[in-house]
Structures are given as C-alpha cells and as structure tokens.
Amino acid sequence: MLRGGVIMDVVNAEQARIAEEAGAVAVMALERVPADIRREGGVARMSDPRMIEEIMHAVTIPVMAKCRIGHFAEAMILEALGVDFIDESEVLTPADEEHHVNKHAFKTPFVCGARDLGEALRRIGEGAAMIRTKGEAGTGNIVEAVRHMRAIMKDIRRIHSAPEDELMAIAKQLQAPYDLVVEVHQTGRLPVPNFSAGGIATPADAALMMWLGAEAVFVGSGIFKASDPERRARAIVDAVTHYRDPEVLAEISKGLGEAMPSLDVRKLAEEELMAVRGW
C-alpha cells in the first residue's frame, strides 16, 4: 500500500519524524545515507538493530531496512526485529556475488533493485514483493534511474505486444523465468509494484519518474543532504501526488534552497558504481 507515495532514507528517530510529518509513506532506516557510504568507503553493512528499533518506535508509518545482497542472515535478523519491508540493496556491500537471498523463505516482503526487466523478473522469481530501479544511489543524478525505468517499461511493452510463440525466446534473451514473462505478456505490467530509486533530488525528478511509470519513489540522500530537509521532503511528497499538474509543481519547486551535493555518474570509476552490484 505504498503506491503513490515517497519512501525516505532516515538515519535517526528525529529524521524519521520529519519524514512522517512531511507525508512520507514509509521510511528506510539506515546508519549512513548512500552519499555518505560513497564518501566514507569501507564495507557497508546492515544497520544496528537498536537504531532500527528506535525508528520503528518513533513513527507509525512502515519502516524498511536494508540487508546486503545475498546476506540472508542479516535478512533473518531484520525479520526478527519486525521491520515492515526488507530492501536487499546494492547500496550496501554485497555479501554474495553469485546468489541473492531466497526471498520465498521469508514472511516479510522484500524490495529489490533492478536495471532492466530481466533483472526485475529474476528478483521476483526469488520472491521479491516490489521492484525499484537501482539508479545510481548517492549521486543526486537522475540519469541512471531514468535509464533503468525506460529499459523496464520498454521491455514490458515489447513483451505485451509480442505474439505468444515468441515468449520463450524472449525469456531466454532476458534470462528471466518463463512464467513471469507470460504474466507480463498477459497483463502488460510488472507482476509486482514498480518503484523508482537512485538519484532523485528534486520534486521535478520525482514527477519525471512517476511519468515514466514509477508507482512510488524512494529518496535516499536527496532529502537530508539538502539545505532545507523539511520543505524539500514535503515538496517531493506533493510532487508525487500532483505529478501531472505542472502548475502545482511550479509552485512547490520555488525556493527550496540547495539540493544535495551531486556527482556526475560518467566520472565515477567502475568500482564506485553501485548499480552494477547484483545481477
């Protein structure tokens, strides 16, 4: 029930309350936002369970937390804490370069990142309940989220209009489970909600992702690394609700102060990219 909403990264209870007050539909509890993980380097792991619990106590909206790709023991800990969703996230340092978590083994719903439809369907095949574009977290640069969302929507349209006898070849090409390809063919949409993340820094960025087909957006560093987090948080929430209304967008975009510090994705070295983690 997160659709049409904004999920915000928060690092403490106070930020969680600011996010809830601004109208966030959920918060992502983590120790460092992606921009800081990028700057500080080192291994990024699941957050301290005490800090996650403090955030769960601070707000009534759902709380998500991240585990490393393939780190099912971290996922078990998060489930035991009672978090509402687990994000198996490329923002943390991967624990397994071959296998993602078998999400069917959990009751807690998972959200996973994807760069294209094949990757999205592989994660759904493993039990993901939601998909988000990976984008390139911590950059404040929307270009990768746009690339990933366009890639996913383009392949959905292609499969939806393809004749039935081509679906197996498409499944082979995408390296995706055949049954899920058939489902996309029949429904013309992803089998689970399709969200966007990775680089959203302004209300206009959020509106752009909604136009491109996102059903909700994640904002990581974009809020609490900006100069006026309260106003920006509120403006991004408004932008997701009113994304089709340019007059509203113009009004809420005025005088928001400085956006988060940003990075040119093309100048990042291969090993600095987060989106290429996982497959």
Added chain:
Amino acid sequence: MRVGVLALQGDFAEHLATLARLNVEATEVRKVGDLAQVDALIIPGGESTTIGKLMARYGLDEAIRARAAQGMPIYGTCAGMILLAKHIEGSEQPRLGLMDITVRRNAFGRQIESFEADLLFRPTPERAVRGVFIRAPIVSQVGDEVDTLSELEGKIVAVQQGKLLATAFHPELTDDTRVHQYFLSLISGTL
C-alpha cells in the same frame, strides 16, 4: 452518477478499475475542485497518516466533511476506514472523524501479518466475501448509530453509518465486486 476516488496516495487505481468493471463513471480526486464533480467518494487503502496529512494540506478534509454533511456517500477501505473514524486508539493523526467508531490500527500486526480470509458480509449473505487484510485496522468500539456488517473471529471489520461505509479489508484487490455494488446502492438512493 459519478464516483470519485481520493487519489492522494494508495491503491486508488484498483478502485477505479473495479468501478470501470461495473461500468460506473469514476474519476480521481486530488484537489478540492475535483470533489465538486462527484456524487460519492471512495477513500482507498494506503498509509492513513500520509493520506490524512495530505488531505489537510490541500483543504480536502474540510471539503469532504462539508459534502458528507450534505449526505454524500463515502466508502473507506483500510486506511479509508481509519480516516473515517472519530477515534483512533493511541493516535492524534489527522482524520475526517465522520463515523462514530473507534479503530485500532495494525490490529493484526505489522506488514508481516497480511492475510486473506472468507467473511460473511451481511448485505450479501449468499456467499462469502474474500477479505484481503494488509496491515489492517479493526473497529474496537461502535456507537449506537453504527451497524456492524462483518466480523472476523469476533473482531468488527465492516461497518455502516447512514451513507458511510467502511471495511478493514480490500475488496478492490479481488474480482468480487459485491461490496462496491452495495456502496453504489447507497448512492443511487441519494440521487
């Protein structure tokens, strides 16, 4: 007859799809001006805190209360039920407060406790309604004017007060349109 679906956040698209299946003219309500175009309103599931705050921010809370006072039928599912309630246990969150009920949020637990169950929905007793519960509330107390329409293991999960209807579950996520049809019958009585 035109039915509005409050589209600030949540699963408004599913309600619009259900209404389309019933060949009812339906429209999204995001601003006060949209409300003037509709004869009835559905408040969907979603995050009640978020929807409540956005309603207040855009002046829709006052506008909806004014229309309700004139007899506009309203149907709330899940978060919509919470927003219709006068009392929410342990919460000061913004609400419409139109129904004389007390609700308990997340009464079945957090997200992990989402489930489905067959229910007797009293207006359509011929066969069970499949109730989809997601972080669902229950009604813990009802006022004298409120009819209980459905219970699950002794917990109240559907209520009606005049032209106001609320369910803790999500009929819009199933193929069964009978709960929506029942709501439409409340509207046709007013037109």
